Amino acid sequence: MKSCLVVDDSKVIRKVARHILETLDFSVDEAEDGREALDRCQVAMPDVILLDWNMPVMTGMEFLKHLRKTENGGQPKVVFCTTENDAAHIRAAIEAGADEYVMKPFDRETLQSKLQIVGVA
Amino acid sequence: MNDVSSRILASLLETRTGQQLTMSRRWRIETALKGLLRERGFTELDQLITAIVGGREPTLAAQVVEALLNNETYFFRDRTPFELLLGRPLDRLAEARAKERRISIWCAGCSTGQEVYSLAMSFTEQASRWVGWRIEILGTDVSRSAIDRAKQGLYSQFEVQRGLPVKQMIRWFDEREGQQWQVSDKLRRAVRFQTHNLTERPPQPARFDIILCRNVLLYFANPTRRAVFARLAEASRPDTMLMLGAGETVIGQTEEFISDVSNRGLYVRAASAQQPAPLRYQVG
Numbered sequence: 438m439k440s441c442l443v444v445d446d447s448k449v450i451r452k453v454a455r456h457i458l459e460t461l462d463f464s465v466d467e468a469e470d471g472r473e474a475l476d477r478c479q480v481a482m483p484d485v486i487l488l489d490w491n492m493p494v495m496t497g498m499e500f501l502k503h504l505r506k507t508e509n510g511g512q513p514k515v516v517f518c519t520t521e522n523d524a525a526h527i528r529a530a531i532e533a534g535a536d537e538y539v540m541k542p543f544d545r546e547t548l549q550s551k552l553q554i555v556g557v558a
Numbered sequence: 559m560n561d562v563s564s565r566i567l568a569s570l571l572e573t574r575t576g577q578q579l580t581m582s583r584r585w586r587i588e589t590a591l592k593g594l595l596r597e598r599g600f601t602e603l604d605q606l607i608t609a610i611v612g613g614r615e616p617t618l619a620a621q622v623v624e625a626l627l628n629n630e631t632y633f634f635r636d637r638t639p640f641e642l643l644l645g646r647p648l649d650r651l652a653e654a655r656a657k658e659r660r661i662s663i664w665c666a667g668c669s670t671g672q673e674v675y676s677l678a679m680s681f682t683e684q685a686s687r688w689v690g691w692r693i694e695i696l697g698t699d700v701s702r703s704a705i706d707r708a709k710q711g712l713y714s715q716f717e718v719q720r721g722l723p724v725k726q727m728i729r730w731f732d733e734r735e736g737q738q739w740q741v742s743d744k745l746r747r748a749v750r751f752q753t754h755n756l757t758e759r760p761p762q763p764a765r766f767d768i769i770l771c772r773n774v775l776l777y778f779a780n781p782t783r784r785a786v787f788a789r790l791a792e793a794s795r796p797d798t799m800l801m802l803g804a805g806e807t808v809i810g811q812t813e814e815f816i817s818d819v820s821n822r823g824l825y826v827r828a829a830s831a832q833q834p835a836p837l838r839y840q841v842g
């Protein structure tokens with residue numbers, strides 16, 4: 438079973454994502470912001486991280502840059518999942534080391550197809 | 559909706575496209591036609607049926623047919639068949655066409671174009687390999703509105719994300735108003751679209767090296783499917799490769815194509831069809 442860490446400050450989004458991921462046979466963990474997510478990754482690197490952009494304490498972008506510098510931080514596939522839906526944001530995310538990008542709102546098919554693209558589903 | 563109405567619609571769809579409206583799909587009729595009803599100011603489906611049967615508006619029947627067709631599609635649908643096709647089978651084909659330097663691809667039943675652009679991206683990204691080659695990619699569909707959309711190459715945020723890796727999206731699509739994304743001019747110039755009904759003669763005979771006919775044959779009645787396979791054979795060359803949808807097969811459906819044993823999911827012309835045509839005149 439593959440593991441996914443859902444990082445989003447919205448409880449609703451976390452719940453929706455968890456539901457979809459569980460039907461896709463993932464074990465799911467959650468974090469409310471980048472800081473908490475880094476702590477989780479310190480304990481165990483998930484196979485894939487679903488990452489919001491705008492969050493208090495530490496944004497998704499800051500988290501990603503930190504993550505990629507930590508030991509084994511290159512391992513997890515990182516899929517941004519955000520309402521920042523313009524090309525400039527998308528380019529910046531790719532440059533910072535994101536593997537995929539989901540523009541909100543999303544549905545099951547979109548998420549599933551992106552997880553297949555990064556090779557975890 | 560009453561039974562008579564649904565039978566009238568089912569027979570309209572089948573005579574125009576060969577597609578059957580099986581019982582299990584009939585519940586979708588009302589949802590599918592809701593927009594058209596509103597547009598025409600009808601409150602009941604039966605009013606629409608009366609208008610069609612009355613034959614006062616020839617375009618109405620065509621619109622109904624288009625609304626009833628299932629146009630679902632997405633980029634690189636099912637992924638692995640594309641990876642397979644573009645690997646060794648394509649190498650083999652390229653070798654066989656080394657002199658001609660032309661590869662001709664037909665996406666039959668291409669809906670709104672995602673399949674066509676998926677291939678166009680794959681070939682264009684290997685630009686150096688195909689220098690001096692002519693890569694022709696033709697997409698056809700019986701639905702005019704689907705073909706119009708395909709030509710435009712304009713996709714909603716939902717559509718553009720389905721199946722398409724973000725790096726390819728950023729490379730090949732331009733942002734447009736209203737969270738839409740449009741295929742770049744370069745890619746649009748690399749492909750062609752036209753309306754075409756698969757039950758009729760192919761767009762060009764004995765022309766195509768690769769044919770994709772995916773998730774189209776599903777709802778044809780057996781005899782129609784057999785006839786369409788014969789059309790696809792007519793469009794192919796002796797070494798043409800055929801790719802069907804993930805759940806589709808040629809087995810028990812046609813003698814024109816057989817499974818390609820070394821490439822699961824691809825089909826090739828049956829051996830008998832590969833033999834040269836018999837000479838039609840007496841020598842001596």
Ligand SMILES: C[S@@+](CC[C@H](N)C(=O)[O-])C[C@H]1O[C@@H](n2cnc3c(N)ncnc32)[C@H](O)[C@@H]1O
Binds near residue numbers: 576627670704754772
């Ligand atoms: C479900 S879509 C599949 C699109 C794409 N090939 C794919 O696999 O994603 C089926 C398409 O076949 C088209 N179609 C149905 N009957 C047809 C016919 N007789 N001739 C040509 N196209 C047809 C429909 O209009 C629809 O766009």
